[in-house]
Amino acid sequence: MSVSSVKSGDELVIKVSGKFDFSCHQDFRATYEDLPEKPGQYKIDLSETSYLDSSALGMLLLLRDFAGGESSQVKIVNANTEIKKILSISNFEQLFTIE
């Protein structure tokens, strides 16, 4: 498990590698909470994520809240089929842009 982030322009790209579960909690929050400037958009790159559980869904909701809730712009990209299935069971496409 590792969480990394890159700020490019107004967008913060967060990448989670390996298992996205409760053990990422601290690292995931740290990527966006302590920035000197709040980004306008967020992109969660799941290309290297192998697994995602319900606590990860919770973390995504927390990020969405932080990013402004209804008016937030959070994209989830490059999820594999399994993870897409989990996201769609929970109907997260209603809250996030999933590409």
Add this chain to the structure above:
Amino acid sequence: MKILIAEDNFTDRLILKKLVEAQGHKVIEAENGRVALERIQESVPDIILLDAIMPEVDGFAVAKAVKSEYPERYIPIIFITSLTESESYVKCIDAGGDDFFPKPFNKVVLQAKISAFGRAKNLYQTVMDQKKEIEFHSEHLIQEQQVAKKIFDNIAHKGALAEPYIQYSVSPMSIFNGDILLAAKRPLGGINIFLGDFTGHGLPASIGAMPASDIFFGMTSKGFELYEIVQELNLRLHNILPTGFFCCAVVAEIDFEENSLKLWNGGLPDAYVLNRNTGQVQELPSNHLPLGILSQEQFKANLDVRSFEDGESLFVYSDGVTEAENSAGELLGRDRLLVALCEGVSEGRGFDCVTNTIKDFVGEYEQGDDITYIEVKNHKELNYQVETEVSQTYAISGPSDSSIELNLGPKSLKSFNPLPTLSQHLMEIGSLRSFRTQILTILTELYSNSLEHGVLGLSSELKKSADGFGEYYRQREQRLKELSSGYVQIKIKHEEIERGGLLTINFNDSGRGFDYQNLQKSFKQKYLSGRGYPLINQLADSLTFSDGGRSVTVCFKWNVEDV
């Protein structure tokens, strides 16, 4: 530190005593093994300097005795030795010795050894203290969980899970894994099911289960509609759960009389309808966000409504089933579950096949997540039976000589369910509580007839076929949405009569009315049974129509003897 010196040679003992005291430690002396053991009995030293060869009891025996008597304590034993043969060293170690201090004595070496053991002792003590603390907390936690579980069991009691047409699997401590499974009989027959999976583990996951079960049981028994229960569950969980916590759930209502299934799936894996007769397995996928995420304005409690025929059953599970792990770290997966369901469907053994599959797959391997699943079969309720209520006598009390009138316009009809309010008022009349089910049944049937067949003009013919069933509810929703005029008027009066009471209920609607003459004839011939007016006719003392079928009046008389 307190250091015991056991040495039979007086000179050696004296030298050692001086050396140790010079380092600021307290010394206890013993001139042989027997005395050493006595001194230890009186007060346990921190470190023992021990001569191996002594009269009466030798050093090896002293070491053995100390180690066996104080297994929980760390009392380092340093053998004073002039021994040269390695065999004797082995004997010292076997007896429980920790180190050696060779003759002739060297002050610096002794100092180094004593302070090294002093540090080790402190470390040992710290570890022991922490171990005790951890044990205490762990015991405390288990106790707390047991108490919490008891409280929870009282709130989320088994309800109707013990009914013969239900099979379920849920671990006794599942609540601390965030799983909750509830079933409650509806006052008008049929059953409501709730399977929830809260995010997280432990106490935080179980806290949301308390209000959830309260709402589920409370609203079900008061006769609220399923969509209202789902809405309330979402609202309450949205208010109490912090962001990031939510509850994936299936909430379902099965009506064995109408053969219908209403289901809401938010975030749980596909539920299945298994058909024993055709061998088909049909998916009911999640099409909502889990409970507790959306605010009330954004939340939609749209239900999937479908027919639920004799021979069909509903299977619902939480992801603990498909995530069950075997010793090789493989997950059970959806495919294996489906294979099990398909294998069992034709014999009506879906549940058993799933249970066997999980058992074979997981083996003896310790379970990580929790496994919760349930199957509810359609059992034909041949004769509609009104439940016998808990026999409890109530005196005539409350508004026993009162009447209420409620007029519902199109806006109210769209969004308001008057039944819980009405029944709540009637239940204030003490003695009527014994007839709760009958009265609620009468009210419900009258209201749905006035609304659906009267105001909305829906034909009950539609509901007679499986396909028509969904169509009926689709049209109901559509017409209700488009409703711009129309009304339902409800008048209810209760009066005291000799040895009892008389309840008069009148419903009036804006619909086209219907041919009630035929209906009344059929009551006499008794070949109509089931729901609707025939049912009311059985329960009430009289049922009369007027105004071309637009107005219906029901009288319900009760006697003190029946209470």
